[in-house]
Amino acid sequence: AFEDTRTPFRMALWVSGINIALAVACHLLLSPRWAVTGMAAAYALSYGIGLLMTALRLRKRTEGLLDGRRICRTYAKLTSAATGAGAAGWLIARSCSHNLQPASWTPAISLAAGGIAMALLFLLFARLLRIGELRSLPGLG
Known part of the structure; x- marks a missing residue:
């Protein structure tokens, strides 16, 4: 610009x-x-x-x-949503790796469960925190 x-x-x-x-x-x-x-x-x-x-x-x-305050607020909300989702995803992945019988596919299941949980929880937290940029994503506005 x-x-x-x-x-x-x-x-x-x-x-x-x-x-x-x-x-x-x-x-x-x-x-x-x-x-x-x-x-x-x-x-x-x-x-x-x-x-x-x-x-x-x-x-x-x-x-x-x-508008520096708005930018800081947005990044604080994004950081909060990412931190919460990341912590929950880590706990879920760790739980899967400890509770499943050791097998060659256990790491893949743990990774998938943690990754899916993180993505879904991030979207949920971002929506709860009213992060305006979500409205630009199809189906989330």
């Missing part, structure tokens, strides 16, 4: 640089068991920082027209 390709490129460089630095720190500082978990957290953190940097840049560029 601003006919500017340099700014998004520079922002992507910042996000990628932060992600790389944090991922390397996780690799060097965390035990192998926790390094990948730390790298996933680093990925999320780098994109959170990128969101903040982008919002500040857009606010400056649009001379304060950007």
